Structure formats: C-alpha cells, structure tokens
Amino acid sequence: MALKVIRTVFMCTIFAFIGTSSIALSDMIEWKLFLKPYLQTGPILSKSTQPGEEFIIRASDCSQVPSESQDIITSLDGTKFLIQQFPLSGSIVIHVILNVRGSTFESVRGITLFINLSFEVYVNGEKEDDVTFHSPMEITIPTGSGLSYLLGSCNFKRSDNLVCVYNSGGSFTIDGIVTKNFTSGMVVGITTLSHIVGGLGEDLGFPASSKPDTWKKIKLLFR
Numbered sequence: 001m002a003l004k005v006i007r008t009v010f011m012c013t014i015f016a017f018i019g020t021s022s023i024a025l026s027d028m029i030e031w032k033l034f035l036k037p038y039l040q041t042g043p044i045l046s047k048s049t050q051p052g053e054e055f056i057i058r059a060s061d062c063s064q065v066p067s068e069s070q071d072i073i074t075s076l077d078g079t080k081f082l083i084q085q086f087p088l089s090g091s092i093v094i095h096v097i098l099n100v101r102g103s104t105f106e107s108v109r110g111i112t113l114f115i116n117l118s119f120e121v122y123v124n125g126e127k128e129d130d131v132t133f134h135s136p137m138e139i140t141i142p143t144g145s146g147l148s149y150l151l152g153s154c155n156f157k158r159s160d161n162l163v164c165v166y167n168s169g170g171s172f173t174i175d176g177i178v179t180k181n182f183t184s185g186m187v188v189g190i191t192t193l194s195h196i197v198g199g200l201g202e203d204l205g206f207p208a209s210s211k212p213d214t215w216k217k218i219k220l221l222f223r
Contacts, residue, residue, distance in 0.1 A: 029049050029051065029055075029083065029093075029094060030048045030092065031045075032096070033045040033057065034097045035069055035098050035100055036099045036106075036118075037100065041064055043095075044062045044065050044073070045057065045058075045063070047061075051084060051086055052083075053082075054081065055080070055082075056081075057079045058077060060077075068102045069102060071103040075145075075146035075147070076150075078141075078144070081139055082137065082138045082139075083133070083137045084137075085134060086133075087131065087132060087134060088128065090123045091122075091124050091125070092122075093121070094121055094193070095119065095120035095122075096119060098116070098117055099116040099118060104154075105150075108197055111197075111199055111203045111204065113154070113197045114153070114156055115141075115164065116198075117195075118194075118195045118196075119193035119194065121193055130194075131193045132191055133190075133191050136190055136191050137191075137193070138187055138190075139187070139190065139196075140186070140187050140188075142185040143182075147186060160200055161200060161201035161202060161206075161208045162179065162199075162201070163179050163200070163204055164177060164188045164198040166192070167194075168195065172197075172204050172205055172206070176190065176191040177196070179198070
C-alpha cells in the first residue's frame, strides 16, 4: 500500500512538472535578428525570452555579419526590446529585420534615417499581420558610442527633433508610436509591430510642434 501511494505521488509530481514546463514553453518568445540584404543566410542572432524579459542585442553574440555591416551591428550593442504581455498565445517567433545598406540604414523616399527596421510575427508557424499590444512594446537604444554612431552617420545631433514613425502605405504616421529622448538613451514605445523608421521630424513631416492624434492613440493602446 505504501509503495502504491509513493508511486502515485511520484507520477503526480511528474505530470505537474510536465504541465508547468509546457506552460512555460508556450509563454516563451523566440527572437530572430536579420539583416535585410542577407535574409537568405538566416538570422545573425537568435534568443528566447519570456514576456517582461528584455531581448538585448549583443554584438558579440551575432554571427555571420558581413564586414560592411559590422559597424552598424556594433552600434546596436545593448539595444533592448521589451514586451510586457504578448496579445496572442502560442508559439511566438518575432523576426526583427534591420534594413541596412552597408554600414548605415537604408533611406526611405530619399530621407536619411538613423533607424530602419521591420517586424514579422509568426504564431504557431503562421504569419500574423497587424499585431497590436495592450501596453506598448519598448525599444531602447542606450546612450553611448553606438547611438552617437547612428546619429553621426546621418549628421544628426541628440538636440535635433528626432522622431520615430511608422512607414505604412507610402506615408508616415506617428499615431500609436512615441519617441522619448532621455539622457540614458532613446526609447521608442510602439503599439503595433510594423515598419519603423527614425529621422528628423522635419524630414518626415512632423516638426517639433506636431503631436499625434491623442484619441486615436488611446484607442490603439486599448484595442
């Protein structure tokens, strides 16, 4: 009888562990970092995180980086992506695509950019479009030589009107995206995983006096 009880307790413990592990695995987010001109060679960095845990680009962890793009990867060392809660459940894979040309980011419609990145999201192996967050995802580029390189390559300064916007449908919008230029770094809050570019507000059509549609922004945050 005692042996039967021990066996039952042991089996229950095993099943509980398996159940907990499967839940934990389903909550994981797999990140894959790509360089656009070299998509066919695969990601240069892959990492897994849980919601609330930062995905951090470490240049030392990146592999298969072409020599002409090494400087831009080095400049992104320490850049963080933080999702507090992913709006969809399942096996989550996020592709972060750096749209680069050599050692700088590609321009868009002739506009010089200090950041140009796209996202692709796959849930249970199926591509998902228009993924919107309940609380904004944050991208942080820390202050230092990396951010100085990104801005310097465009002849920009920290004191300029630096703005990140969505590039969608052939136009730029700042609805649902907020750029904050702190002394510790540049923080971009986004509500949708889409194509994001950053440059001078005046070049992108958003001078310093421009503000996003507040009501539309609120609706996006609680969609």
